[in-house]
Each structure stands twice: as C-alpha cells, then as structure tokens.
Amino acid sequence: MGIPNILFLLLLIAAIAWFSSNAKKVIRNIRFGKELDRSDNVAERWKTMGRVALGQSKMLTRPIPAILHIFVYVGFVLINIEVLEMLIDGAIGTHRILSFMGDFYKFLLSFFEILAFLVTFGCVIFLIRRNILRIKRFRNKELNGWPRSDANIILISEILLMSALFLMNASEQVLKDHGIGHYLSAFPGGLPVSQYLSPLLAGLSDEKLIFIERSCWWFHIIGILGFLNYLPYSKHFHILLAFPNTWFSNLDPKGKFTNLASVTNEVKAMLDSSFVPLPADPDKPVVRFGAKDVFDLSWKQLLDAYSCTECGRCTSACPANQTGKLLSPRKIMMDTRDRLEEVGKNTDANKGVYQEDGKSLQNYISSEELWACTSCNACVQECPVNIDPLSIIVDMRRYLVMEQSMAPQGLNLMFTNVENNGAPWQFSPADRLKWREEGS
Amino acid sequence: MSMNVKTMAEYKSSGEEPEILFWVGCAGSFDERAKKISRAIVKILSHVGMKFAVLGTEESCSGDPAKRGGNEFLFQMQAMNNITTLNTYNVKKIVTGCPHCFNTIKNEYPSLGGNYEVIHHTQLVQQLIDNGQLKVRGGAFKGKKITFHDPCYLGRGNGVYEAPREVIQKLDADLSEMKRSRAKGFCCGAGGAQMFKDAEKGNKEVNLERTEEALALEPAVIATGCPFCMTMMTDGVKHFNKEQQTKVMDVAELIAQDIA
Structure with missing residues (x-):
C-alpha cells in the first residue's frame, strides 16, 4: 500500500463522514415535522416507488426532457458501477481490478462510454434549454440567484465528470498502443468514444499520458465524492430523496384533504354535550390549527421540500401562476426548504435546541400567494416525484383563517352564510326545494 | 310545473325507502343556471323510474368551500350535522349533482362517521346506459362538436375521466378534446373557494384562459359536470360573445334533452 492509497482512503473516509453528518442534519430537520402515518399499504408503496x-x-x-433525463439518470446510476471499481482500485492500489472479466469487461466499458456520451449530450441540451432557449418555467423569479447557479453547477459538473472519463480512457488507449505496463493488459481498448479521442493525444510522451490518466482518475473520483457532498446543499438531492419521497406518497384520492383531529375534538364537544374530550397532555405544546411554521407541517411535507428539484412542472401547470398571479407551487416548496434550513442552522448554532427567531414560514410565503390557489391539484398531478404543494397551501390557509382571522372579505361572507343559511350564498334554507319548480 | 321530487322525510312517513339519495348541493338548489341541471338529473332519474329522494330543507352545505377556504371548524360542523341527518335516514347510496359535494362526502365524511356509496351524476348516467336502463336516442347532438371540460374534483381529485366522456359519445356527438384535458385539465378558476372571493392580482382571469382554449375548438357545446365550472365557462363564453355559437351544458342536460 502506497501513499496514494492512504491519501485515497483518508479522502474517502472524510467524504463519507461529511456526507453522513449532513444527512443526519437533514433527517433531524425533517423530524421537526409533525407525526404522520405512512406505513400502510406497503405493497402499493413499493409499486408506486x-x-x-x-x-x-x-x-x-413531457417527452423531450423525459428522454434527456433518462439519459442522465440511467447514465449516472450505471456509471457508478465503474466508480465502484475505482473505489477498489483506489483503496488497494490496483489498476482496473475488474479487467479479468475480459470481453464482458470491454462490453461494460463500451456501454459506460455510450452512457457517458448520452449524459454529456443530455446535460449540454439542458444547459441550452435553461440558458439560451430560456424556457418559460426556468425563467420564474424564484429561480433568480442561487437556484439558477445551482442548476448550472450541477450540469457543468456532470459534463466535467464525463469528460474526465473520456480523457482517461483516451490516454489509456494511447498508453496501451505504446505497450506500456498494465495499460496493455488491463485496458481493453477500442472503446466507442475514447478511440476517436485518442489520436488527439498521440503525440504526447508516456509520462505526460500517465499524468493525464492519473489526473483524470483522481478528478473523476474526487468529483464524485464532492458531488455526493454537494447534494445536501442542492436541489440535486432529489436523486436520492425521490425514492423515499415516492414510497411515502399520499395514496388517497387527491381531492381528499385531511380532517384536522384537533378540530374534530372541539366540534364534537360543541355538538354533543356528553362528549368528553381527552384531557390535554401538559407535555405537549398547545395545538395549533393549521400551519404557521415548518414545525406545524408533517414530516412528509418537509421531506417533499428536500425532494424538490425545482423543475417547475407544477408552476407551469398552475392556473393561478399561468394567469399572472403571485402563486408558484415550486416557490412554496423552495420556501419551505429555505425556512427549514434556517431553522436547522439556528438549531445547530444553539446546541441542538431551536431558539425562537421571531420568524416563521409566513415570512417566506405571503397570504396573496396562498389565496390565489384554486386547489385544482394540477401541481400535485404534475410533480414527477409526488410532491404535494397543495397540502402546505391549505395548512397555511387554515392558520390564516382559524388562528389569525385573516380570511379575505368574500370568504368571511361565505363562511357566515354557510353558518347561518347552510349555503355559501344568502338564501333561506326554507327555499331549498324551490328548484323543482320549472321556471323557478 | 313542479317536478315530482319526494323528500327523505316524505319517504319515511310513507314507510318506504328510496334506492338513492340525490344530493342536490347549494348551487343546484339556489343558482339559477344550476337549478336547470338539478331538474335535468331528476328528469333522467324519473325517466328510468328510479326511486330517489332529496333531503330538501334538511340538506345543508357539504362544507367544501369552508374547508378549501381554511375554515376547518365550519367544515366539520357542517359535515357532522349532515352526517347526523344522513345517518338518521339510514342513507346508503348518494348521487351528487356537484363534484365538490361528491368529493367531500365520499372522501372527507367517512373519518367523521359518514360512510356512504357516493357517485357523481355522470357516473350514474353511465351506469344506467351501460346496464340498459337508459336508452339514448342520439339525435339531439348527433355529429355536433362537444368538448368536455374536466372539473378538478371529479377528474384529478377522484380520477373520474371516462364516465362523462363515454356518456357524451353515446350521443353520437363529435367529442373533441382540448389540449389540456383529463389529468392535465385546466381549472375553471372557481375551486378552492375562489368562487366566493375576488381573484388575486394577475394578468388574466383563469376562466377566460380556459374558455379561450375551449372556444378555439369552435364547439357547439362545452360540456361539464360541475355547477361552478358551469358559471365560470358560461361567463367566459359571454365575455367572448360566443353565446350564439357555443352553449355551455352539463352532461345531465345533454342526456335529458336527448331522451325528451
């Protein structure tokens, strides 16, 4: 075992430790949310995932981005098999330890090169779509600043990682042609992309080629580890969280909203004098009706926020957003995550206990946004990873109405009518059957 | 002329039980345009000789607009009072004239103690046609272009996309789809209690965006299955001065006209 292996192992341990520490924080943040049972229907949950x-x-x-996304997704997942080999090589100082598989190894590497090419192609088109074609859903103002940079950083990183792979293989091709050491035996040669790049390196000395090969190897593996650690800070976290998030999907019909149990107790007590509500638990905080802050949302709603990759399909389908209203379902998710991260940092800075900071989710999401929603479920339908922005909107409306009495005037009038006449309009309940008269 | 519509109370006093409760809904009871939809539904039920009842003055708002508007207290008050009424009459099966009542009673009443088989009127009509009880002549709308606007709480909310379409196709009409239909259907703008408040600031009304899309097909009829969509689409058609060319009709009205 040489110095490079020790260096590599230290790097690997550091990367895993850093990621674990951040992953733990994310899990802790998600657990700030309220309880919710999503453990039923296990078979259906696996199927949904x-x-x-x-x-x-x-x-x-949306077929065009779907195909490009499949390239990047499949490519990224499968190329990680090669990364596995790189991890072993790096740890024990071998070169291409899986090359004993012979023809099958060549097949794998060829397949990976084709995938890497498709990943690169996909990422280039994605960059063009975001920055040159300026597709509408990538131009909303909630993407200004970091979210836009985040997207570009991810795409450029992936292109660089794939380029390193090609360059590495191309330099190995030349070294193999020169009959140098283990490159001759371990590298199969004649791969579909790198063989066309190798002539560009043909004039270089063997030392330089080995330097390029080693540099690309290190760049690729450090890049992968860096990318892993970038995830918790990025919208790209969806590549991991899409799986649990879809597993824990809401399996009920989309039209079904939750019935607040806290309200049920109160209403039963009002309607039925014999109803005895459970005694209040002094250890539990006072029940809040609806959501003011991230603590009032369920853990699934918070997981939703971390799973969002800000693609904007929700927003582009939202009738409020498409007619120029302030509401953007994507922004609801981004705001929820931003506030949750703020709460998390606050908690970290205060020895693990959140200190009231005088802020809430209401500082991020305005009532104008909340009141623009038609509850049509288009955002929920569109989301490729089953995020539910509508449930957050409704929970926040509940807080506005039931805790702050801040419903729009028209709604207050409607509530009064329902209460007094049993209809949202001012009609007498005695007239309810008049419709059966023709011309009534 | 008054239609023959008996109430649950009347059934009870005569010692009989209806097959199904027709939940009319507030719009179907009070809104001028929606009352015609209620009458069309009654016409269909009477035509096939189904024993149905309404709650009449004992019916009260399902609580949908209160719930979507954030007033969970008011919703649960309404729900529990309605459940008491429905359970008193031992109601088993309900057909609603409104997707909002349909969704609320079907999905949100059970955990509060109200368990019923709930169907939307387009589903009932489809069942009646499928089992041969309702014969459609297919004359009134033969070959006419009809586009169906999916009500959110029927379509995306509960996955009912085909029933209204199959009914329309039985009319031998030319069913023509908008680009945004079924799961991609675009809201009329009334849901989520928007019907009862001013729209937030924007650059277009949601109902005009939707009506424009429907009118681009130049249909003879924009069909829907919701009294709120009815209001929004009718206003939209008026806005574009297309009332002569395009009518907005409920699926129940299409059938009622065809069996006339």
Missing part, C-alpha cells in the same frame, strides 16, 4: 421514481413514469408527459 418503482413506477414513479425508478420508472420515471410521470416524466413521460
């Missing part, structure tokens, strides 16, 4: 996350079924409604 298989169909929606693994099978990308909801991407297909």
